[in-house]
Amino acid sequence: MPDLPTILARLDREGLRLTAPRRTVVSAILGWAEPFTSAELWTVIQVQAPTIGRATVFRTLDLLVRLGFVQRIHDDAEGGRCHAYLACDTGHHHHLICSACGNVTDFVETPAFAEVVRAVEGQTAYRIEGHRLELIGRCPTCQAGGPP
Amino acid sequence: MPDLPTILARLDREGLRLTAPRRTVVSAILGWAEPFTSAELWTVIQVQAPTIGRATVFRTLDLLVRLGFVQRIHDDAEGGRCHAYLACDTGHHHHLICSACGNVTDFVETPAFAEVVRAVEGQTAYRIEGHRLELIGRCPTCQAGGPP
DNA sequence: CGCTAGTTGATACGTAGTATCATAAAAAGC
DNA sequence: GCTTTTTATGATACTACGTATCAACTAGCG
Numbered sequence: 001m002p003d004l005p006t007i008l009a010r011l012d013r014e015g016l017r018l019t020a021p022r023r024t025v026v027s028a029i030l031g032w033a034e035p036f037t038s039a040e041l042w043t044v045i046q047v048q049a050p051t052i053g054r055a056t057v058f059r060t061l062d063l064l065v066r067l068g069f070v071q072r073i074h075d076d077a078e079g080g081r082c083h084a085y086l087a088c089d090t091g092h093h094h095h096l097i098c099s100a101c102g103n104v105t106d107f108v109e110t111p112a113f114a115e116v117v118r119a120v121e122g123q124t125a126y127r128i129e130g131h132r133l134e135l136i137g138r139c140p141t142c143q144a145g146g147p148p
Numbered sequence: 149m150p151d152l153p154t155i156l157a158r159l160d161r162e163g164l165r166l167t168a169p170r171r172t173v174v175s176a177i178l179g180w181a182e183p184f185t186s187a188e189l190w191t192v193i194q195v196q197a198p199t200i201g202r203a204t205v206f207r208t209l210d211l212l213v214r215l216g217f218v219q220r221i222h223d224d225a226e227g228g229r230c231h232a233y234l235a236c237d238t239g240h241h242h243h244l245i246c247s248a249c250g251n252v253t254d255f256v257e258t259p260a261f262a263e264v265v266r267a268v269e270g271q272t273a274y275r276i277e278g279h280r281l282e283l284i285g286r287c288p289t290c291q292a293g294g295p296p
Numbered sequence: 297c298g299c300t301a302g303t304t305g306a307t308a309c310g311t312a313g314t315a316t317c318a319t320a321a322a323a324a325g326c
Numbered sequence: 327g328c329t330t331t332t333t334a335t336g337a338t339a340c341t342a343c344g345t346a347t348c349a350a351c352t353a354g355c356g
Binding site for chain 1: 244246253255256257258260261263264265267268269271272273274275276277278279280281282283284285286287288291
Binding site for chain 2: 333334335336337338
């Protein structure tokens with residue numbers, strides 16, 4: 001994820017206001033490497049700036065999702081709830097979620113993926129416009145640690 | 149999706165009971181080609197058998213997801229809520245969602261997908277165990293209809 | 297400074313799903 | 327067919343997550 005000034009500059013460019021609550025929420029998210037739920041974020045915000053309303057947290061989260069600084073991920077595999085959020089770079093990429101520790105790693109698309117898309121287009125006559133790919137696996141650390 | 153007797157036989161094999169509410173919920177889902185929300189299902193159930201409780205619908209839905217007769221899909225692309233459900237065959241496959249009409253088509257993995265997985269394993273040192281792939285595109289009908 | 301439109305926080309509301317628990321009813325045994 | 331045991335059910339209440347509303351506030355601009 002880019003740093004605070006970069007994000008603020010982006011907000012500015014979009015004609016959005018750089019308010020104190022937004023700065024607070026954005027910096028709370030910054031550097032959050034693992035996925036987080038809205039509840040976790042809200043807890044942190046309440047400690048850092050108790051005056052900020054819950055609605056504002058959701059609104060800012062939404063804003064960042066729209067601008068591509070945050071992605072929604074779907075972790076129902078882990079018995080958790082559906083939505084979690086994840087700070088990320090703006091470049092298009094996908095997530096690799098460790099089934100043991102829940103860590104999320106980014107990976108970029110390999111050329112082979114374009115072939116998959118072409119094959120499916122041939123198979124179904126759809127024109128593919130976008131995709132969502134999440135891989136679940138075991139990270140090197142958890143592989144070393146043996147099965148839990 | 150298999151037919152009712154097949155599903156009931158499967159329940160039986162799992163040591164689960166073939167109760168009237170389960171039969172009702174399963175047949176309501178059967179043949180539902182498009183994705184549906186729990187609310188839609190609940191509405192239908194209420195008409196067909198008003199005595200069935202909401203909790204039972206959720207429990208049966210959960211059961212079918214565990215047995216692989218129903219999948220959860222994530223359609224936040226369509227401005228809808230996160231979860232929808234989709235009756236499906238037990239074979240492993242993925243969903244192709246039309247961005248215009250919301251129709252869902254199944255497709256099976258192409259060989260190229262295995263290559264993608266291998267590439268990512270090389271890139272990240274993860275051992276890949278599973279994946280979730282959803283493609284978003286435009287179905288032949290909506291392509292013909294021109295942009296909405 | 298003073299204006300104005302974009303934001304905010306409080307509150308209420310809505311929806312999806314879960315927990316609890318007394319009751320009902322399948323399946324298994326007789 | 328009747329009894330027992332175990333599972334499932336329905337009512338209800340509850341939680342989590344998110345949205346709508348709206349008066350009050352404030353960033354950014356001239």
